[in-house]
Amino acid sequence: GAGVSQSPSNKVTEKGKDVELRCDPISGHTALYWYRQRLGQGLEFLIYFQGNSAPDKSGLPSDRFSAERTGESVSTLTIQRTQQEDSAVYLCASSLRMNQPQHFGDGTRLSIL
Amino acid sequence: AQSVTQLGSHVSVSEGALVLLRCNYSSSVPPYLFWYVQYPNQGLQLLLKYTSAATLVKGINGFEAEFKKSETSFHLTKPSAHMSDAAEYFCAVSDSGGGADGLTFGKGTHLIIQP
Numbered sequence: 001g002a003g004v005s006q007s008p009s010n011k012v013t014e015k016g017k018d019v020e021l022r023c024d025p026i027s028g029h030t031a032l033y034w035y036r037q038r039l040g041q042g043l044e045f046l047i048y049f050q051g052n053s054a055p056d057k058s059g060l061p062s063d064r065f066s067a068e069r070t071g072e073s074v075s076t077l078t079i080q081r082t083q084q085e086d087s088a089v090y091l092c093a094s095s096l097r098m099n100q101p102q103h104f105g106d107g108t109r110l111s112i113l
Numbered sequence: 114a115q116s117v118t119q120l121g122s123h124v125s126v127s128e129g130a131l132v133l134l135r136c137n138y139s140s141s142v143p144p145y146l147f148w149y150v151q152y153p154n155q156g157l158q159l160l161l162k163y164t165s166a167a168t169l170v171k172g173i174n175g176f177e178a179e180f181k182k183s184e185t186s187f188h189l190t191k192p193s194a195h196m197s198d199a200a201e202y203f204c205a206v207s208d209s210g211g212g213a214d215g216l217t218f219g220k221g222t223h224l225i226i227q228p
Contacts, residue, residue, distance in 0.1 A: 003156075004156070006156075033215050033216075035215070035216075035218075041220060042117075042203075042218045042219055042220035042221060043203065043205075043216075043218035043221075044218075045215035045216060045217065045218075048215050059215070091156065091157065093157070101147070101159050101162055102159075102216065103159070104149070104156040104157035104158070105156050106155055106156040107156055
């Protein structure tokens with residue numbers, strides 16, 4: 001597709017379950033970013049990939065969060081043992097390369113019961 | 114370290130009136146500044162960006178923003194509001210053009226257009 005694609009668009013799960021969020025960046029974009037948008041709060045930067053490398057993982061909220069990227073394509077954000085505080089919209093963005101404008105997907109709305 | 118403050122979580126203007134959305138930033142180096150718009154049930158869309166080429170930046174949909182270093186501001190304006198402008202607007206800053214450190218966003222301003 002022409003834009004950044006995220007799946008699922010909505011996810012409802014029980015506390016304690018693991019979830020996996022997927023991001024398909026724009027073809028040819030080498031940089032990929034994950035953000036979190038909690039209700040009533042601003043966007044929070046989580047992690048970025050240059051190719052399949054994530055040099056800095058310090059933005060991830062806890063060790064329950066992990067992210068991977070296959071080459072310069074799909075990325076997955078995994079949350080283990082979900083907690084209610086993980087409820088948020090998770091946004092993915094990609095850019096042609098570093099220091100270029102980011103293009104955002106529509107996000108995955110995650111609700112933890 | 115950088116931060117962004119958007120004054121007013123909600124701004125209401127009449128259709129045809131001037132739109133002014135305020136953004137102040139802090140950055141330890143000359144910043145890259147961005148405005149994004151999020152329409153209901155959609156992802157973020159880039160409105161415009163400042164990268165030091167010109168202080169007045171024109172974006173899509175008739176929006177523009179002026180970088181004022183002395184005021185550390187990057188306010189977004191549009192001369193005449195349209196009903197379709199109703200959305201959430203985010204100001205963002207980066208020290209590296211949005212690369213290695215991602216973007217730091219403000220909390221957003223919800224723009225309401227009154228008929």
